[in-house]
Amino acid sequence: MAWLTDQEAKAKRKTDIGPPHYSKMLPPVITKNYGKWKYHEELTPGSMVHVAESGDKIYTVRVASPRILATANIRAMLDIADKYCDGYIRWTTRNNVEFMTSKEENVPLIKKAAEAAGYPAGGIGAGLSNMVHTQGWVHCHGAASDASGLVKAIMDEVFPYFNEKRLPAKTRLALACCVNMCGAVHCSDIAVVAIHRKVPTIDHDSVKNLCEIPTTVGACPTRAISPDPAKKSVKINADKCMYCGNCFTVCPPINIHNPEQDGVAIVVGGKVGSLRTGPKFSKLAIPYIKNNPPRWPEVVSAVKSIIDTYAKDARKHERVGEWVERIGWESFFKKTGIEFTYQHIDDFTFARDTFRTSAAFKW
């Protein structure tokens, strides 16, 4: 294939057409039974069946993916879909891949083929699904840690909860490589978020060429940044800075990266569904663990330990956040052995609502 010339490209291009209509992408059994599904059953942690009012069935095999996929390996998945799924495939909102078929006998064959290609089945029901994550060092300028590497190391360790062992309820893991939190990291059962801990340094000579001073001042949520007219730059009040990096986003010469001090925090107890209790934000469990690539053993063992404590202590159907609210945060820190520090006590915008106003609590 040769690249299109400028002229060819101009003649060929179309704009504002939007994506292809989804109806062209649906397996026939789904088109036939659209809106007429009756129930579904989980068969294994990696497979389920949906049954329509018509009696038609569709079996789904869900498999893991690292989200970063090479075209060659996607083609291997498409070949499996051609062989067993009449040429249809889908991805889930958590980056799993789903193979669907009306033939029950294809389920183990799909599972075997996907596993042989390196993508094991799992992620359905009361266990772990894929870990939603961001770009990290692979592709982001603002990353305070990598994303894919941490996810790989964590999922290797807790893998049995993905494909075999069950938990009290579904448990959603997520990872964000900075506090921008692309993805619903702030409402996950257990999430890792990369943080900075040092006041940014400023390359004053570059600021005057690259940054708009009012925008940079305005970007700071704690008003720590003010103009520095003498230097035609800005200055940062170190006492007010909480290292969010928003200034770095609008003004590149303000450098927030610090390889020795950057690391990750772990937050727990969030959810997005309204089942039983309302959606919740995740709250701080561990304020800092240093970056230790390539496998971040301290982060991996902290996540594993929280999952194990939850698995042992929660009641059936209780999400992590519901479990913690029932036992109380003071019990959460006791049971997990996680140290409670100044960093755990909020001093940002929602602080007031988090201070205890009751004499009833646990020892």
Next chain:
Amino acid sequence: MKKYETPLLDELEKGPWPSFVKEIKTAATKSEMANDELGQLEKSYRDKRGYWKHGGIVGVLGYGGGVIGRYSSLPEEFPGVAHFHTVRINQPSGMYYKTDSLRTILDLWDEYGSGLTNMHGSTGDMVLLGCRTEALEPLFAEVSSRGWDLGGSGSALRTPACCLGQSRCEWANIDTMDICNELTQTYQDYVHRPAWPYKFKFKIAGCAIDCVASIARADCSVIGTWKGKIAVDQDVVKDYAKAGMNITEEIVNMCPTGCMSYDGKELKIDDTNCSRCMHCISKMTKALRPTGEKGASILIGSKAPIVVGSLLSWVVVPFIKMEPPYTEFKALVEKMWDWWDDNAKPRERIGEVIEMKGMRSFLEAIGVPPQPQQVFEPRKDPFFFWKEEDLNGNK
């Protein structure tokens, strides 16, 4: 092609979970770009920091978004990633693909880019990772001439996303995939030409389980719900009991409103006290199902923590019918956009503006009356505003 030693990344090829390093190495067998991505990433692992510069303004003619510029800060050392832009391809609703259709994109991407993808990005687009500036126009021409388009980026309407809804789920109260597609098509101009103070996201979920996390990460969360009773098939309830489910413990006692009872024979629901949370339905899907009028709750404002803290979406319209072509809903969101655009400072999301200007200002602008469903509880303080029209007679 240069051969990089990658002892640190090699550690991440071990273990049962699929390895992103293997993916990058696979792409690197054919692409200098992917190969230099591998080399630069190993250096990041050694130095514990990223080596990417801020995005510059790159894109395709006539669009202000859909491509995010990315340049290596070490272009001499890693020339293959000197340009390594992101191209967002708008996914079909529900992320179903016909294999041939997806192969078309893969073939083009091997020709014009690094061969690396994200399936999918956080917002929902198919992400082509690593494109040179000069490849953008021909790639776009190839992709668009085959029926695909770019997604949103920057201060634009971001690519709408949805759960798979009625295509394969018995719980969907609304046709999420159709709503998602319809919004994407109607508002193409807003997707491709950023014209707002900041980004705006739609996410459409079929029920309150919210598999697309709409309530946590959409400026406008559309969540399917219903107004009628939950129909109970008592015979199937008995089957669940026989199969070992402890209905009292697992269903009745976990109901947040205490609206259920079970005497060992019959499961009763006081529907007037049900808050439609989906717990019982999701656990006894064969026995319980919503009936009556179907529609959606519209919640507004959620976002991640930058800059003054995360927000979950707030109930604004407790119930609205969602039937094609969704005229009432579209009129409502267009009023929201006007109010937001008039009142926001740069980089302020709609939820932040509602906090700043007050919910009343927002509700009045979009013509939605105050309703108790919009709040957990009324205000506690005695500091409330009165407007002239409140004083004159009817309020």
